[in-house]
Amino acid sequence: MSEIRIAAESRTEFGKGAARRARRAGFVPGVVYGHGHTPVHLNLPSHDLMMALKTPNALLVVPIEGKDEYVLPKAVQREAIKRSIEHVDLLLVKRGEKVTVEIPVHAEGELAPGGNLLEHALNALPIEAEATHLPESVTVSVEGLEAGASITAGDIALPAGVTLAVEADVVVLQVIGAQAPEATEEEAETEGEAAEGEEAAVEA
Numbered sequence: 512m513s514e515i516r517i518a519a520e521s522r523t524e525f526g527k528g529a530a531r532r533a534r535r536a537g538f539v540p541g542v543v544y545g546h547g548h549t550p551v552h553l554n555l556p557s558h559d560l561m562m563a564l565k566t567p568n569a570l571l572v573v574p575i576e577g578k579d580e581y582v583l584p585k586a587v588q589r590e591a592i593k594r595s596i597e598h599v600d601l602l603l604v605k606r607g608e609k610v611t612v613e614i615p616v617h618a619e620g621e622l623a624p625g626g627n628l629l630e631h632a633l634n635a636l637p638i639e640a641e642a643t644h645l646p647e648s649v650t651v652s653v654e655g656l657e658a659g660a661s662i663t664a665g666d667i668a669l670p671a672g673v674t675l676a677v678e679a680d681v682v683v684l685q686v687i688g689a690q691a692p693e694a695t696e697e698e699a700e701t702e703g704e705a706a707e708g709e710e711a712a713v714e715a
Contacts, residue, residue: 620654658688
């Protein structure tokens with residue numbers, strides 16, 4: 512994964528008013544924590560941060576006390592309607608350090624004919640890897656899978672140096688059989704008439 516440099520600035524004002532002023536000026540308030548250090552408060556350029564966060568588990572490089580440091584996004588707060596970024600929590604990491612994150616699972620290929628559906632039992636796969644070498648995603652082939660088939664975490668091939676952070680038998684993807692079409696209104700009426708006839712016969 513490539514590094515994304517963000518020209519963050521130290522933040523000395525706090526509170527809702529200060530946060531609103533920062534957003535109006537084109538910044539997102541953020542805080543960096545980890546490795547036992549006192550939390551560091553930053554303002555990050557909102558456009559640059561938005562573009563960076565399009566990459567899952569983006570590895571960011573931000574200046575902290577005059578030194579470039581690696582950080583990973585851990586919690587992103589967004590505005591409910593516009594979905595603009597309101598605040599971000601960043602985790603300080605070091606080169607060579609192992610971290611646990613979740614990565615998207617992409618499926619490729621066509622299921623067996625029959626109108627079956629592919630269900631993501633897990634929205635993302637928990638993995639452990641070096642902080643500076645995190646995979647963006649994994650791709651799984653579902654070519655020809657039939658109803659009832661499933662793919663577990665242990666079935667997914669991971670890049671070198673990446674290990675699962677979940678039990679290998681946990682289902683990640685499964686194929687759901689196509690449901691029978693609902694009875695038409697005419698069929699429902701016919702079934703109702705037949706049931707009434709049976710009830711009449713019983714009463715007689």
